[in-house]
Amino acid sequence: MHRLTRRSASAILRHTGGSRYPHNATAAAAATCSDDSQVVGHHTGPRWYSVLPSGRCNTVRSLTEVNLNKNGFFLGNRYETTAAASDASAVPPPPPAEKYEYQAEVSRLMDLIVNSLYSNKEVFLRELISNASDALDKLRFLAVTKPELLKDAADLAIRINTDKDNGIVTITDTGIGMTQQELVDCLGTIAQSGTAKFLKAMKDSKDAGGDNNLIGQFGVGFYSAFLVADRVVVSSKSPNSNKQYVWEGEANASSYTIREETDPEKLIPRGTCLTLYLKNDDKGFAHPERIQRLVKNYSQFVSFPIYIWQEKGYTKEVEVDEDPAEASKDKQDETNEKKKKTKTVVEKYWDWELTNETQPIWLRNPKEVQTEDYNEFYKRTFNEYLDPLASSHFTTEGEVEFRSILYVPAVSPQGKDDLVNPKTKNIRLHVKRVFISDDFDGELFPRYLSFVKGVVDSNDLPLNVSREILQESRIVRIMRKRLVRKAFDMILGISMSENKADYERFWDNFGKYMKLGCLEDRENHKRLAPLLRFFSSQSEDEMISLDEYVENMKPEQKDIYYIASDSVTSARNTPFLEKLLEKELEVLYLVDPIDEIAVQNLKSYKEKNFIDISKEDLDLGDKNEEKEKMMKEEFGQTCDWIKKHLGDRVASVQISNRLSSSPCVLASAKFGWSANMERLMKSQTVGDTSSMEFMRGRRVFEINPDHPIIQNLNAAFNSNPDDNDALRAIDLLYDAALVSSGFTPENPAQLGGKIYEMMGMALSGKWSAPTPTPEVHHSAPQPQTPETLEAEVVEPVEAGGQK
Ligand SMILES: Nc1ncnc2c1ncn2[C@@H]1O[C@H](COP(=O)(O)OP(=O)(O)OP(=O)(O)O)[C@@H](O)[C@H]1O
Numbered sequence: 148m149h150r151l152t153r154r155s156a157s158a159i160l161r162h163t164g165g166s167r168y169p170h171n172a173t174a175a176a177a178a179t180c181s182d183d184s185q186v187v188g189h190h191t192g193p194r195w196y197s198v199l200p201s202g203r204c205n206t207v208r209s210l211t212e213v214n215l216n217k218n219g220f221f222l223g224n225r226y227e228t229t230a231a232a233s234d235a236s237a238v239p240p241p242p243p244a245e246k247y248e249y250q251a252e253v254s255r256l257m258d259l260i261v262n263s264l265y266s267n268k269e270v271f272l273r274e275l276i277s278n279a280s281d282a283l284d285k286l287r288f289l290a291v292t293k294p295e296l297l298k299d300a301a302d303l304a305i306r307i308n309t310d311k312d313n314g315i316v317t318i319t320d321t322g323i324g325m326t327q328q329e330l331v332d333c334l335g336t337i338a339q340s341g342t343a344k345f346l347k348a349m350k351d352s353k354d355a356g357g358d359n360n361l362i363g364q365f366g367v368g369f370y371s372a373f374l375v376a377d378r379v380v381v382s383s384k385s386p387n388s389n390k391q392y393v394w395e396g397e398a399n400a401s402s403y404t405i406r407e408e409t410d411p412e413k414l415i416p417r418g419t420c421l422t423l424y425l426k427n428d429d430k431g432f433a434h435p436e437r438i439q440r441l442v443k444n445y446s447q448f449v450s451f452p453i454y455i456w457q458e459k460g461y462t463k464e465v466e467v468d469e470d471p472a473e474a475s476k477d478k479q480d481e482t483n484e485k486k487k488k489t490k491t492v493v494e495k496y497w498d499w500e501l502t503n504e505t506q507p508i509w510l511r512n513p514k515e516v517q518t519e520d521y522n523e524f525y526k527r528t529f530n531e532y533l534d535p536l537a538s539s540h541f542t543t544e545g546e547v548e549f550r551s552i553l554y555v556p557a558v559s560p561q562g563k564d565d566l567v568n569p570k571t572k573n574i575r576l577h578v579k580r581v582f583i584s585d586d587f588d589g590e591l592f593p594r595y596l597s598f599v600k601g602v603v604d605s606n607d608l609p610l611n612v613s614r615e616i617l618q619e620s621r622i623v624r625i626m627r628k629r630l631v632r633k634a635f636d637m638i639l640g641i642s643m644s645e646n647k648a649d650y651e652r653f654w655d656n657f658g659k660y661m662k663l664g665c666l667e668d669r670e671n672h673k674r675l676a677p678l679l680r681f682f683s684s685q686s687e688d689e690m691i692s693l694d695e696y697v698e699n700m701k702p703e704q705k706d707i708y709y710i711a712s713d714s715v716t717s718a719r720n721t722p723f724l725e726k727l728l729e730k731e732l733e734v735l736y737l738v739d740p741i742d743e744i745a746v747q748n749l750k751s752y753k754e755k756n757f758i759d760i761s762k763e764d765l766d767l768g769d770k771n772e773e774k775e776k777m778m779k780e781e782f783g784q785t786c787d788w789i790k791k792h793l794g795d796r797v798a799s800v801q802i803s804n805r806l807s808s809s810p811c812v813l814a815s816a817k818f819g820w821s822a823n824m825e826r827l828m829k830s831q832t833v834g835d836t837s838s839m840e841f842m843r844g845r846r847v848f849e850i851n852p853d854h855p856i857i858q859n860l861n862a863a864f865n866s867n868p869d870d871n872d873a874l875r876a877i878d879l880l881y882d883a884a885l886v887s888s889g890f891t892p893e894n895p896a897q898l899g900g901k902i903y904e905m906m907g908m909a910l911s912g913k914w915s916a917p918t919p920t921p922e923v924h925h926s927a928p929q930p931q932t933p934e935t936l937e938a939e940v941v942e943p944v945e946a947g948g949q950k
Contacts, residue, residue, distance in 0.1 A: 244395070244406035250336040253370070254401055260373045261398045268429065272438065273445035273527070274371040275318050275421060279305045280449045282322025282419060284582040289323065289386070291581065291610040296386055296417075305449070306499060307438055308456040314430035316376075316438065320451075321418040324385035330394045330405055334369055334381065373398045375432055376423035382408055383419040391415065398426075442502045448524040450507045450580070454499035461496075464489040507580060509550045509602050513540045525554050528575065529600050533557040536653055539637040547625045553601035555637055559656035560598070571597050576612075577604040583612055590617040591627055592634070595664035598657050599634045635674040642678055642692075654680050654690065662745035669748075676752050681742070682715050684724060684734040693752045699733055703768055706758040707751075709735040711743040711823035712889060722809035722887050723760045726767060729807055734760060740827050761821050761888065763814045763847040765805050778802045782852050785861045788868050789848065792877050798845030806851035811880055813888040816845040822889030829891065846890075848881065856880065879905060 249257070283303045290297035297303070308317040325333060372379045377398045384391040391414055396403035408414060425433055432438065435457045442453050467488040508516060508524045522534045535554040542550045560571065572585040574592060588597055607622050617623045638661075642650045654661075664675045680690035685699065696707060708727060712718035718736040727734050737743050746757045758765070779802065786800040793800070798816070806812055815821045820828065850857045860880075863873035882898045885891075892898045 241409050242407050244393075244404035246402050246404050247331060247335055248402050252337045253335060256337065256367060256370055257373060257398065257400075260367060260370055268374040269432075269441055270445070271371040271374045271376075271423075272318075272432075272441045274368055276305060276442070276446045276449055276453065277527075278369060279318060279320035279322060279419070279421075280446075280451055282320050282324065283451045285323040286321070286386075286417070287581050288583060293386075303451050305451055305453045306456070307442070307453065309433040309435050309438055311430070311433045314425040314427075314433050316423045316425065316433050317420060318423075319415075319418065319420040321416075324418050325381075325383040325392070325394075326385045326388040327390070327392045327405060327407075329385065330381065330383060330392055334394055334396070335403060372421070372423055375425055375429040377426045378424040380422040380424075381419060382413065382415070382422075384408075384415050384417050386417055439500075439502050445527070447503050448508055448527050449503055450505055452501050452505050453503045455502050456497060457500040459496055459498050459500065460493040462491050462493050465492050507577075507602075507604070509540065509552045509604055510580070516540065521552065521554075524552070525600070528602070529554075529556075529573070531556065531600075535600070536649055537637045537641050539633050539640075541633055543626075543629050547605075547607055547622050547629075549603055549605040549607070549626055549629075551601055551603045551630065551633070553599055553630070553634055553637060555634075555641065555653065555657070556598060556600055557652065557656075573597065573600040575602045577602060578608045578610050578612060579606055580604060581610060583610070587614065587617055590614065590623060591630055593627075593631065593664070593668055595660045595667055596631060596634050598660055599637075603630065631671065632674075635671070635678075638678055639674075651690075659739070659741060662739070662741045665745035665748045666741075672749055676749055679745070681709075682718075682736040682738065684719070684728060684736065687715050687719065687736075696733060696735065697753055697755065700755075701730075701732060704732060705768060706756045706766075707735065708732060708758050708760050709737050709746060710760050711737040711821055713823070713826070714738055717889070721761070721889065722806055722812045722884075723765075723814075725807040725809060726805045727760060730767065730769070732767070737823075743821065743824055759815075759821055760805065761815055761823075762817050763801075763845075764817060765814070767804065769804070775802070778852050782850065782857075782861055785857075785864045786850065788864045789850070789860075789877055792874055793848060793881055796846075796881065797848040800848045800850065803849035803851050806849065806854070808854075809851060809884075809887065810854040810856040811848060811850045811884045813881075813884045813890060814847040814849055816847070819845065826889065826891060848884065875901070875905075 283305070287297065287300070287303060302321050304321060306319045308319070309315070310317075373396075379396050381394040382391060383394070391408040392405055393408050394403060394405050435455050439455050439457070442455065446453060467490050508520060518538075521538045521540065525531060525535050525538065526533075534557060536557050537555045538552060539554075540552045542548075571588050574588045575585045576583045576587050576591065591603060592599060603626070605622070605626065608620070609616065638653065641653050644650065658680065661675055661678050664671065665679075668675070676693055678692075680692055681696075682688075683691055683696065691699075693707070700707075710718050710721055710723055712721060715736055715738055718724075718734075718738060724734055735746075737746060743759075749757060751757060782802055786802065790797065790800040797813070803812060813822075815825075850860075852858070852861075856876075860873060860876065863870055863876075867873070879901050882892055882901065886898075
């Protein structure tokens with residue numbers, strides 16, 4: 148600390164500030180004088196303002212102490228350089244700047260920014276503060292392993308200075324800074340997701356001129372500076388370089404320059420100082436009040452202090468010179484006490500003012516935080532445009548202590564890769580308030596909950612936490628369990644909300660994730676199952692929950708029935724459904740490819756098994772052994788006949804209990820793939836299909852003994868099992884069953900051929916469905932009404948052929 152007389156301290160402060168720090172945001176200084184009082188100097192723009200003995204104003208004093216003693220940033224460095232540098236000729240001329248071309252995308256973006264994105268300009272401040280905050284986060288994280296980088300956490304701050312006369316805004320942070328190469332990599336190319344996302348959205352936008360709203364949604368990071376500035380200067384000092392570099396770029400230019408900073412007055416120990424030379428129309432941003440409003444609006448959740456250089460005032464009493472006439476009057480009045488007259492005046496000065504609330508929102512008492520605050524924090528932290536569907540703020544204590552705020556977003560991320568291979572950066576992990584990383588989602592949440600966003604702040608993890616530590620940590624396992632449970636509570640909350648649209652929205656966006664959970668997280672089946680939604684035979688337009696299904700079950704119904712198909716329409720028309728519809732048994736329609744596996748993994752819900760109605764041995768709880776016996780007697784040999792003809796194409800031929808209007812159906816084996824699964828697997832299999840043969844399993848050809856075609860076939864068999872037309876009818880029936888049951892015919896062209904042939908025969912009168920009497924066989928086709936057919940079946944003529 149320098150010991151000076153107050154007068155000399157003041158003079159030096161005025162001198163250095165006035166001439167050497169014209170737009171530097173860090174220009175507040177103090178000196179301790181020989182009488183132990185402090186002198187504080189401030190400057191704004193090119194001038195120094197009031198030089199006050201400190202102690203008058205606490206803010207000034209404490210701020211000054213930070214500047215002086217802890218940071219060593221303002222006074223310590225500058226004072227010493229003042230005497231030496233007071234001779235301007237001692238400053239070496241700056242080295243020549245190197246010119247660089249922007250990457251093509253940057254040029255395109257700059258062009259868009261300058262020429263199209265004219266509304267919503269104020270987001271520039273949000274973006275730049277967010278970058279400064281990230282830089283501070285990075286520094287704080289680096290300091291975990293290199294503590295010498297950060298002697299005092301109070302050094303981490305963002306300062307914004309305005310010069311309204313010249314239309315200049317300066318944003319300074321004490322963060323990680325950038326090396327020369329980083330300046331090229333970060334500010335000359337677009338590699339970052341947010342900005343890339345913006346560009347893609349612009350490209351997708353129909354309006355080639357650009358959609359102004361998009362900038363609010365995505366932000367354009369650093370380049371948003373050019374929304375308001377026609378020249379931007381970035382002076383940055385990284386702890387990894389012993390030199391400071393200055394990046395300089397202009398709107399509408401295709402190149403930028405970088406040079407080394409050599410002016411000792413402009414050297415900073417660490418961080419970045421961004422100077423925006425505002426466009427004529429945007430000079431209004433260079434007012435502290437306006438900046439303050441924007442910071443409060445957009446950046447209130449930045450967890451580093453944001454100071455704005457503001458004019459302030461304090462009141463003081465000053466003596467008033469007495470009027471001579473009054474004075475003589477007072478003299479005469481001897482009873483009057485002698486009192487000096489004073490008046491209150493406001494003394495103006497400039498100082499840094501803290502503008503934001505720096506306590507992270509997750510450390511606050513949930514009772515004191517409004518929903519709007521949570522939503523705002525969410526939008527700012529995750530660059531989201533829409534409010535979340537739900538949030539949950541909680542603290543866990545006991546064995547493991549951590550705080551967290553979790554969110555369910557309103558929309559799902561684009562791109563289907565996200566579900567299978569999420570690289571989301573959705574969970575921001577802090578340890579003792581220090582931001583560690585947003586790369587550990589996978590360690591803290593299972594893949595199927597990767598859409599959940601939030602912050603987690605643990606006091607139990609080490610600051611140097613790595614992925615390996617997280618993976619092996621018992622603490623993390625406990626945290627993960629609790630986080631998952633909280634996420635479920637939050638989702639359940641949405642599902643129970645009165646506003647049904649919210650859960651519909653959730654389901655539209657994240658239903659797939661819940662189903663993936665059924666596959667991947669057996670432990671949480673009980674939590675997942677109530678969240679599932681499906682269409683059903685009794686609710687084709689609105690999805691229902693499993694609870695609703697169970698409530699709607701018939702008293703004698705034991706199982707939950709489902710059919711997997713590619714759409715509600717094909718599910719509705721499947722022959723498997725016929726008897727169930729007749730009996731008013733509700734059937735779930737599983738129309739999403741992942742549905743079937745999800746339900747198979749669940750196996751049951753509330754002790755009711757899931758039953759695929761397209762599989763063999765369907766039990767509808769209406770077994771009538773006597774009737775079965777009768778049917779077997781009547782159709783048993785016909786079944787064998789059909790099986791013999793179809794050969795290996797089917798495992799067996801059985802009498803169906805699930806059909807009413809269709810003649811036959813092809814059921815799948817209990818443990819093999821359903822028709823739907825076979826279709827899905829086929830569409831995904833590339834190359835070797837041998838595993839498919841195995842899983843395809845057996846197919847059971849079920850016939851409907853009440854159907855006229857089957858009864859005719861039965862009669863045909865009884866009259867002449869070798870009848871070619873009857874055998875061809877079996878082939879056609881099999882193919883038709885294959886298609887109507889949801890399988891893909893092995894040879895569609897051949898099937899087409901068979902249909903045309905039959906049609907041709909029918910139209911030329913050469914063919915009618917096989918009938919029990921030889922006369923009918925050769926007669927002209929008769930119109931087949933159920934009555935005539937029934938008559939033919941009721942009185943079959945005993946055929947003498949083999950059985
Ligand atoms: N104040 C700063 N201090 C240090 N590095 C910075 C600063 N501002 C920008 N950068 C660097 O420049 C890069 C590009 O910034 P930019 O704002 O364009 O994108 P981003 O912040 O990475 O992502 P987003 O597009 O989501 O904003 C940053 O990733 C960071 O490395």
